[in-house]
Amino acid sequence: MATRIIAKEDWQHYFDHLSSIMPTFLVEIEVAGLDIGDQVEGEWVPMTGMSYDPKDDVLTVEIDNGKVMHNVRNPQQVVVDEDDTGLHSIEVKCGHGHLHIIKLREPLGLPSE
Numbered sequence: 796m797a798t799r800i801i802a803k804e805d806w807q808h809y810f811d812h813l814s815s816i817m818p819t820f821l822v823e824i825e826v827a828g829l830d831i832g833d834q835v836e837g838e839w840v841p842m843t844g845m846s847y848d849p850k851d852d853v854l855t856v857e858i859d860n861g862k863v864m865h866n867v868r869n870p871q872q873v874v875v876d877e878d879d880t881g882l883h884s885i886e887v888k889c890g891h892g893h894l895h896i897i898k899l900r901e902p903l904g905l906p907s908e
Contacts, residue, residue, distance in 0.1 A: 797876070797877065797878055798874050798875065798876050798877075799874070799875055799877070800872065800873065800874050801873040801874070801875060803873075806847040806849070806854070806870075806873060807846075807847045807848075807849055809847075809873075810845040810846050810847045810854070811846065813845055813882075814844040814845055814846060817842075817844075819841045819842070819843050819860070820841065820842050820899055820900070821839045821840065821841060821842070821899070821900040822837065822839070822840065822841075822842040822856075822858065822897050822898060822899055822900070823835065823837060823838050823839055823840075823897075823898045823900075824836040824837040824856065824858070824865055824895065824896070824897050824898075825895075825896045825898070826893050826894070826895050826896075827893065827894045827896065828891065828892055828893035828894065829892070831893065836865055837858045837859070837863065837865065839900060840858045840859045840863075841858065841859060841860055842856060842857065842858050842897075843857045843858070843860055843861060844856075844857040845857070845885075847870075852868065852869050852870070853866050853867065853868050853869075853870075854866070854867040854870045854873075854887055855867075856897060865895070867887045867889050867895050868889060868890065869889055869890030869891075870887050870888065870889055870890070871888045871889065871890060872887070872888040873885065873886070873887050874886045874887075882899060883898070883899055884896060884897060884898045884899060885897040
């Protein structure tokens, strides 16, 4: 597996494209930080989309068929773990220094743009 950093100016396009091609997918969302420890917000729940709003500087993960929105405010860095089989996870560091880790149960195959 290989990791790559997504440039901030590409976040909106990347997540819009990802949401447009992905089926409902099972994900686990973990939030980690020195002040909060490790917390699991969603454990293998359906993810139906992701989006980045540059105006409000918020990355939103829609889970449980839209019943829950996991918001990452003031994201600082987005790192994706992907290889030839697809996307395995997304790590987002927020302005509070917490790491939001979105793990996909099976890799999401990404077609070329």
